Amino acid sequence: MxxxxxxxxxxxxxxxxxxxxxxxxxxxxxxxxxxxxxxxxxxxxxxxxxxxxxxxxxxxxxxxxxxxxxxxxxxxxxxxxxxxxxxxxxxxxxxxxxxxxxxFDNQIFKNRNMLDTVSVRNKPASYVLKSPKVVEVARAHYGCSTMQHVELENTDGTGSVGSHWKMRNESIT
CATH class of the missing domain: 3.10.170.20 (Elastase; domain 1)
Incomplete structure (x- = not known):
């Protein structure tokens, strides 16, 4: 499938x-x-x-x-x-x-060097995915050619941080 x-x-x-x-x-x-x-x-x-x-x-x-x-x-x-x-x-x-x-797991992202920690919108530093394919798809999806990474969740408990997209309405939030 x-x-x-x-x-x-x-x-x-x-x-x-x-x-x-x-x-x-x-x-x-x-x-x-x-x-x-x-x-x-x-x-x-x-x-x-x-x-x-x-x-x-x-x-x-x-x-x-x-x-x-x-x-x-x-x-x-x-x-x-x-x-x-x-x-x-x-x-x-x-x-x-x-x-x-x-x-889709924080530790796997780390092991594959796909993870970074950056400050987004002047907020405390949080995890982002920076892999070329993720950035390519996100740029096309959001129509933003300057996007450099995609935010991951930085709140809501131990299991969510870095292993989910930033809480919005996607399947992996």
Whole structure:
């Protein structure tokens, strides 16, 4: 569905899932075959659970395994019990969390040298994305040829800072 937008380079080999350590990824139950032979014909594996919310969030997601180049291979997501009648909200939340595990994440931005800290509109310094493709698309979208970066969120809790667009009305706010 989003293969072209994400510029996915299909993997040739199975994704062999490592045995996770730590508090976030290790509680997920993973089939032994995913460790032994791996998951065939797959470019990304996402394990999903439903359980109690953490930090009053409806959901959270994290990348658990990367390839040597830093490409996300395996992620985990947890969703609090929700009112499934509100399918729009549930679908939006799911898409939002998938964007995080696929790479819309402060630490991944830092590792790829896509992040900077600047003062915007005479306010305290905050995170911005400065990657050439993000700037190119933002310039075209906003009709602003002098744009040098795109603002990321700098308030609203630990999980939001630097891993969401500046709060407006986009999918990753």
């Amino acid at each position: 989003h293969k072209d937008r994400l510029l996915v380079q299909p993997l040739r080999d199975n994704i062999r899932v490592v045995h996770f350590t730590g508090d976030v990824c290790s509680p997920f139950t993973i089939s032994q075959s995913h460790h032994d032979t791996g998951v065939p014909d797959t470019d990304f594996v996402l394990y999903v659970a439903a359980g109690p919310a953490v930090f009053a969030n409806l959901a959270w997601a994290v990348t658990c395994q990367f390839d040597p180049s830093g490409r996300p291979l395996v992620g985990a997501a947890n969703f609090e019990s929700v009112n499934t009648m509100d399918i729009f909200h549930v679908t939006h939340t799911l898409a939002h969390e998938i964007l995080h595990v696929l790479g």
